[in-house]
Amino acid sequence: MSGIVWLASFPKSGNTWFRAFLTNLIANKRDPADINALNFVNFSSRQHFDEALGWETSDLPLEAVNRLRPHVQEVLARGENVFYKAHEAFTHPVSGEPMFSLGATRAALYFIRNPLDVAVSFSAHIGKDVDEAIKQMNNRKAHLAASGGLRPQLAQPLGDWSWHVRSWVDAPGLRVHVIRYEDMLARTQEVFTAACRFAGLPDETERVALALEHSSFEQLQKQEKAKGFDEANRSDKLFFRSGRAGSWREVLSPGQVARIVDCHGEVMRRFGYLGPDGSCL
Amino acid sequence: MPSDPPSNRYTVYGLTVETWIPFPELQPALPGAAVDAVFRLGEVPAELADCRHRGARFQAAPGRLLAWLDKIARYLAVDGREIIVQPEAGATESDLRLFLLCSPMGALLLQRGLLPLHASAVATPRGAAVFMGASGAGKSTLAASFHRRGFRVLADDISVVRFAPDGAPWVMPGLPQFKLWPDAVARLGSTADEPARLRPQVEKRAVPFWDRFHPEPLPLDHIVFLRPSRKSEIEVDRLSGIDRVPPLLRNTYRAQFLPGLGIAASCFESVSRLAKSVKVTRVSRPLDGEQDSMADRVAAEIGL
Numbered sequence: 001m002s003g004i005v006w007l008a009s010f011p012k013s014g015n016t017w018f019r020a021f022l023t024n025l026i027a028n029k030r031d032p033a034d035i036n037a038l039n040f041v042n043f044s045s046r047q048h049f050d051e052a053l054g055w056e057t058s059d060l061p062l063e064a065v066n067r068l069r070p071h072v073q074e075v076l077a078r079g080e081n082v083f084y085k086a087h088e089a090f091t092h093p094v095s096g097e098p099m100f101s102l103g104a105t106r107a108a109l110y111f112i113r114n115p116l117d118v119a120v121s122f123s124a125h126i127g128k129d130v131d132e133a134i135k136q137m138n139n140r141k142a143h144l145a146a147s148g149g150l151r152p153q154l155a156q157p158l159g160d161w162s163w164h165v166r167s168w169v170d171a172p173g174l175r176v177h178v179i180r181y182e183d184m185l186a187r188t189q190e191v192f193t194a195a196c197r198f199a200g201l202p203d204e205t206e207r208v209a210l211a212l213e214h215s216s217f218e219q220l221q222k223q224e225k226a227k228g229f230d231e232a233n234r235s236d237k238l239f240f241r242s243g244r245a246g247s248w249r250e251v252l253s254p255g256q257v258a259r260i261v262d263c264h265g266e267v268m269r270r271f272g273y274l275g276p277d278g279s280c281l
Numbered sequence: 282m283p284s285d286p287p288s289n290r291y292t293v294y295g296l297t298v299e300t301w302i303p304f305p306e307l308q309p310a311l312p313g314a315a316v317d318a319v320f321r322l323g324e325v326p327a328e329l330a331d332c333r334h335r336g337a338r339f340q341a342a343p344g345r346l347l348a349w350l351d352k353i354a355r356y357l358a359v360d361g362r363e364i365i366v367q368p369e370a371g372a373t374e375s376d377l378r379l380f381l382l383c384s385p386m387g388a389l390l391l392q393r394g395l396l397p398l399h400a401s402a403v404a405t406p407r408g409a410a411v412f413m414g415a416s417g418a419g420k421s422t423l424a425a426s427f428h429r430r431g432f433r434v435l436a437d438d439i440s441v442v443r444f445a446p447d448g449a450p451w452v453m454p455g456l457p458q459f460k461l462w463p464d465a466v467a468r469l470g471s472t473a474d475e476p477a478r479l480r481p482q483v484e485k486r487a488v489p490f491w492d493r494f495h496p497e498p499l500p501l502d503h504i505v506f507l508r509p510s511r512k513s514e515i516e517v518d519r520l521s522g523i524d525r526v527p528p529l530l531r532n533t534y535r536a537q538f539l540p541g542l543g544i545a546a547s548c549f550e551s552v553s554r555l556a557k558s559v560k561v562t563r564v565s566r567p568l569d570g571e572q573d574s575m576a577d578r579v580a581a582e583i584g585l
Contacts, residue, residue, distance in 0.1 A: 047416065050416060051336075051537045052337055052537075053336060053337045053338050054337065054338045054535075054538070055339075055348070055350060056416055057416070058416050058485060059379065059380070059479070059480070059485070060483065067351075068337060068338070071337040072337045074337070075335070075336055075337050149462035149463065149465060149484075150417045151417055151568075152415070152417045152568075230511060230512075231511070232511055233511060
């Protein structure tokens with residue numbers, strides 16, 4: 001099957017866990033895959049992008065690079081079973097221009113996680129306090145990798161958290177399967193198997209179970225502690241940090257919770273993170 | 282006899298090129314040098330009829346590479362002999378030159394059987410040290426810190442390797458200009474003037490180094506393969522034998538053009554030849570690392 005399957009998410013929402021699972025599922029080996037050789041790289045890897053483009057994006061302004069994204073995707077989509085990780089919003093949060101080519105896309109798996117937990121995890125990832133993490137999650141103009149000179153990744157427009165979610169799950173014409181991080185934890189085998197079926201991947205019970213064992217949180221963290229994780233930020237003490245749901249209850253102040261709920265209540269309610277009475281679930 | 286109109290002739294990567302407009306960033310050619318390649322205006326097709334491989338903004342066919350950028354130009358590199366340029370309305374001469382010296386130039390060098398590496402090269406008492414790596418790996422910044430320490434520089438961004446009749450690899454001089462990001466300019470300390478932007482719409486700066494340009498070829502002594510890393514420490518390991526081949530292939534400048542140009546096999550041969558005869562050290566550079574300690578470490582590794 002040709003066309004790209006996107007592994008899409010706001011950062012810290014289960015994407016890397018799924019990539020580790022997928023790497024192990026495809027390899028189907030007796031031993032766990034090396035976390036520093038995970039497949040399904042970020043679409044915004046500058047090296048991959050430049051290679052498909054034939055020019056260097058570092059010579060082009062950001063707007064020109066964004067307009068080239070769909071053309072580069074059409075080149076990458078020619079392969080068989082192509083998966084890419086993506087953190088950018090589906091449509092540009094400010095200009096509204098498409099960031100993804102529907103013609104180059106087969107489907108998307110969209111990973112969503114309670115934004116209250118995302119705030120805690122995102123804060124550790126970017127090495128800033130929780131207030132700063134919330135500020136970014138509430139900022140329509142938020143980007144990843146946008147500052148500090150020439151980065152190995154292209155700048156990725158995120159939008160605020162709700163924009164990000166809606167841009168993917170409500171994108172007209174996009175075949176998308178939404179996966180809640182909390183369900184990945186609670187009903188692991190069932191949720192991962194359904195994702196495999198949706199994406200046309202092997203879904204035999206034992207094969208999925210083995211890949212899950214090789215990509216369990218304990219396994220990922222054990223490898224990270226032993227040899228480090230190349231994809232971690234310097235600010236991450238551990239990239240695979242806690243791997244559970246609900247840690248916001250121990251970390252966030254009522255004011256911080258309110259700032260997230262005020263901004264994202266509607267999308268939180270839609271995905272079961274907010275009860276009918278407005279209580280956080 | 283009427284004399285020829287004044288021409289623009291320059292020397293770059295060991296070639297004498299004749300151009301349709303002045304290229305002030307290039308070194309003038311010696312009088313009487315035979316012209317190896319011509320850059321000229323002309324009509325460039327929108328498609329290559331016998332295209333074998335197409336990217337988002339290039340098409341490659343045996344002997345020909347078409348590459349284009351919206352609102353700049355279409356370029357056609359033909360048989361290693363000429364680059365034809367069809368500018369788009371409103372494109373500036375400085376953009377036409379800048380982009381010609383990237384992908385079209387890379388294609389022309391590959392077509393001539395040369396081995397261009399994505400690398401900067403500095404002159405050391407032991408020969409040329411070549412800092413190789415992808416965009417963002419830190420090769421220009423590292424070469425610029427060596428320049429600041431008094432070393433002469435052969436090339437930034439593209440370093441061309443040519444084998445002498447005895448089989449030894451030599452590095453050809455390129456053009457005396459660094460392309461640096463403002464953070465790199467700042468980390469290198471103050472220069473006399475604030476360097477000009479490479480293009481008004483991008484942050485990258487053009488920093489010429491005519492003062493310490495090394496305009497002659499040098500034997501290649503050592504390749505330092507730079508990899509950005511998110512770790513906090515610099516990591517170094519010496520690559521041996523077969524392990525040298527993948528990074529050299531991956532960092533051959535515009536290697537993605539090779540299959541379509543039909544010269545992948547001969548380029549692979551050059552890479553294997555180079556891998557047998559040169560030291561290659563892999564250095565993982567912390568993304569936010571301090572520049573001086575990086576230059577110290579690399580200098581120590583290459584025996585300076």
